[in-house]
Amino acid sequence: MEMGLKDKIAIVTGGSIGLGRSIAIxxxxxxxxxxxxxxxxxxxxxxxxxxxxxxKAIFIKTDVSNSANVxxxxxxxxxxxxxxxxxxxxxxxxxxxxxxxxxxxxSFDLVVGINFKGTFLCTKAVTPQMIKQQYGKIVxxxxxxxxxxxxxxxxxxxxxxxxxxxxQSLSGELGEHNxxxxxxxxxxxxxxxxxxxxxxxxxxxxxxxxxxxxxIQSGYKxxxxxxxxxxxxxxxxxxxxxxxxMTGQGxxxxxxxxxx
Numbered sequence: 001m002e003m004g005l006k007d008k009i010a011i012v013t014g015g016s017i018g019l020g021r022s023i024a025i026x027x028x029x030x031x032x033x034x035x036x037x038x039x040x041x042x043x044x045x046x047x048x049x050x051x052x053x054x055x056k057a058i059f060i061k062t063d064v065s066n067s068a069n070v071x072x073x074x075x076x077x078x079x080x081x082x083x084x085x086x087x088x089x090x091x092x093x094x095x096x097x098x099x100x101x102x103x104x105x106x107s108f109d110l111v112v113g114i115n116f117k118g119t120f121l122c123t124k125a126v127t128p129q130m131i132k133q134q135y136g137k138i139v140x141x142x143x144x145x146x147x148x149x150x151x152x153x154x155x156x157x158x159x160x161x162x163x164x165x166x167x168q169s170l171s172g173e174l175g176e177h178n179x180x181x182x183x184x185x186x187x188x189x190x191x192x193x194x195x196x197x198x199x200x201x202x203x204x205x206x207x208x209x210x211x212x213x214x215x216i217q218s219g220y221k222x223x224x225x226x227x228x229x230x231x232x233x234x235x236x237x238x239x240x241x242x243x244x245x246m247t248g249q250g251x252x253x254x255x256x257x258x259x260x
Contacts, residue, residue, distance in 0.1 A: 004241030006031030014091030064118030171248030221256025
């Protein structure tokens with residue numbers, strides 16, 4: 001099925017590893033040229049090397065919580081490719097597990113800075129170019145935790161709710177410029193991000209990390225585990241020509257765990 005993505009230009013934040021890397025690879029398979037914006041330079045360059053086998057890809061070291069960094073990154077992408085068609089706001093961290101009352105202000109600022117401020121800064125930076133083009137596709141990587149909240153993971157859940165609401169708010173604001181803004185809300189996948197959750201929760205609650213993993217994954221209504229490819233395929237769909245009349249949506253990728 002033709003997705004209408006060949007030769008498009010995409011920025012994938014946090015695209016060096018995990019879900020971001022999977023999204024970048026899935027987009028490249030559709031002929032999208034990629035700019036990886038990430039703080040992880042070593043892994044980012046490895047990912048770009050792989051992507052360059054089929055498309056044009058560049059790595060730009062970027063702290064998404066720093067406005068000067070983000071502005072420099074976006075200007076570099078425009079200089080290199082001449083346009084920005086797609087923004088995937090994927091960069092994110094989990095932060096410490098535990099009750100709100102024990103969360104330090106420093107930890108709060110760190111998670112909010114990357115997960116929400118970073119999404120805000122990157123979107124703000126690319127929007128003028130997309131308006132100039134009268135075309136753009138933006139996808140915020142939220143989470144099922146952003147829809148229902150997650151006990152002892154409050155700041156992460158809150159930032160993911162904000163990313164979802166931001167997509168909904170912006171969809172009305174940018175729609176007249178032919179810019180679609182959506183969010184994906186995946187459940188737990190086997191990534192480095194989730195490994196941290198399993199480890200810290202097991203320490204906090206005093207039970208085995210592997211048992212926690214099995215307990216969370218047992219909630220899927222379908223008889224298999226959720227993968228980064230499952231989420232990546234939905235992201236590709238959302239930025240394709242197949243969803244030109246779809247905006248302001250928070251799409252669940254949860255194996256049935258989340259149904260609203």
